[in-house]
Amino acid sequence: MTTLNFALIGSGSIGKMHAKHMARHIDGAKLAAIADVYADGARVCAEQHGVPRWTTDYRELLADPKIDAVMVCSATATHADIVEAAAKAGKHIFCEKPISKTLADADRALNAVQNAGVQFQIGFQRRFDPHFLRVKNAILNGEIGKPHIVHLVSRDPGPPGVGPIGLGGGIWFDMSIHDFDVARWLMACEPVSIYTQADVLIAPGLEQYGEVDVAVMVLRFENGAIVTIDNHCDSAYGYDQRVEVIGSAGAISIGNQANDNAILSNTHGLHAAKPLPYFLERYDAVYCHEVQVFVDCIRNNTPTPVGLRDARMSVIMALAARQSHAEKRVVMIG
Numbered sequence: 518m519t520t521l522n523f524a525l526i527g528s529g530s531i532g533k534m535h536a537k538h539m540a541r542h543i544d545g546a547k548l549a550a551i552a553d554v555y556a557d558g559a560r561v562c563a564e565q566h567g568v569p570r571w572t573t574d575y576r577e578l579l580a581d582p583k584i585d586a587v588m589v590c591s592a593t594a595t596h597a598d599i600v601e602a603a604a605k606a607g608k609h610i611f612c613e614k615p616i617s618k619t620l621a622d623a624d625r626a627l628n629a630v631q632n633a634g635v636q637f638q639i640g641f642q643r644r645f646d647p648h649f650l651r652v653k654n655a656i657l658n659g660e661i662g663k664p665h666i667v668h669l670v671s672r673d674p675g676p677p678g679v680g681p682i683g684l685g686g687g688i689w690f691d692m693s694i695h696d697f698d699v700a701r702w703l704m705a706c707e708p709v710s711i712y713t714q715a716d717v718l719i720a721p722g723l724e725q726y727g728e729v730d731v732a733v734m735v736l737r738f739e740n741g742a743i744v745t746i747d748n749h750c751d752s753a754y755g756y757d758q759r760v761e762v763i764g765s766a767g768a769i770s771i772g773n774q775a776n777d778n779a780i781l782s783n784t785h786g787l788h789a790a791k792p793l794p795y796f797l798e799r800y801d802a803v804y805c806h807e808v809q810v811f812v813d814c815i816r817n818n819t820p821t822p823v824g825l826r827d828a829r830m831s832v833i834m835a836l837a838a839r840q841s842h843a844e845k846r847v848v849m850i851g
């Protein structure tokens with residue numbers, strides 16, 4: 518089978534990381550071109566990773582019949598338009614989360630994908646992490662019985678920027694969206710309701726953009742389980758990513774990953790290394806693996822494991838979480 522030609526659209530922080538992996542570690546695909554509206558960003562990324570072509574207009578790449586697939590890693594507000602255009606051009610699509618911040622745009626893009634019949638995967642990389650997978654398998658294998666309560670902790674290590682783009686997509690579309698997807702994946706059913714308590718406790722000024730920097734959500738799922746999600750944008754001790762599930766026959770939890778797992782004991786106490794600094798370090802190998810799975814799905818013509826419904830449901834949950842905060846009430850998720 519021939520090697521697939523990929524185009525990267527958006528060469529910012531996550532785009533550079535995907536370019537690094539595509540250039541070295543992905544079997545069956547190669548990075549053939551990069552597009553970024555910021556010309557120097559596209560050029561430098563292409564030079565660093567030996568990519569032969571770069572442009573400031575992704576449409577040029579969509580018009581090229583030699584490009585088989587795109588990685589959409591541009592700013593969140595551009596995802597829906599680019600996904601729609603790529604689908605209409607017949608390209609397979611890997612899109613970073615979130616697909617959109619509105620359901621209308623998400624549906625426009627996802628319908629275009631469905632109509633085109635191309636492969637689509639959304640960038641919820643935690644599903645591919647061996648630690649998260651261990652929790653999923655414990656539930657699947659019945660090791661903890663019927664799940665009753667899930668605690669998801671996701672805390673970022675630095676204060677959010679304050680401004681119109683502040684947190685990028687805002688806490689619900691940038692951070693919580695990963696937890697919404699993990700909750701659906703672990704429970705293997707849909708959420709029924711959500712209640713949010715959230716505030717601006719870290720970065721005064723965020724309020725004027727309708728954003729918050731701490732949030733706790735409580736969700737009920739169709740299987741009866743209760744899920745809590747705890748998001749904080751400035752964890753003093755670093756990037757914090759933990760899960761605990763308690764069920765009828767036991768519990769399983771995963772903690773943070775560090776550069777080493779040594780514990781130093783002395784008169785001041787017990788000391789361990791801080792968690793890996795941020796998402797690029799914590800999920801580096803996982804980002805590579807999720808793209809390899811996507812490439813394999815295209816080559817073998819098998820369904821991608823995180824697809825259209827997952828992209829759409831995560832947007833619905835983020836909108837419901839924000840609505841619950843705004844209206845100070847439980848929101849039912851229909």
Ligand SMILES: NC(=O)c1ccc[n+]([C@@H]2O[C@H](COP(=O)([O-])OP(=O)(O)OC[C@H]3O[C@@H](n4cnc5c(N)ncnc54)[C@H](O)[C@@H]3O)[C@@H](O)[C@H]2O)c1
Pocket residue numbers: 526527528529530531532552553554555558575590591592593595613614615640641642685686691796
């Ligand atoms: N899965 C994850 O864990 C994860 C982590 C970080 C970011 N993301 C997502 O990836 C996306 C990008 O985030 P980032 O942190 O790399 O942002 P970034 O600002 O570092 O990079 C975005 C890049 O997109 C470019 N861009 C904007 N509009 C464009 C267009 N129309 N065509 C081509 N390029 C365009 C910008 O010039 C910039 O270089 C966001 O949607 C974010 O939510 C996902």
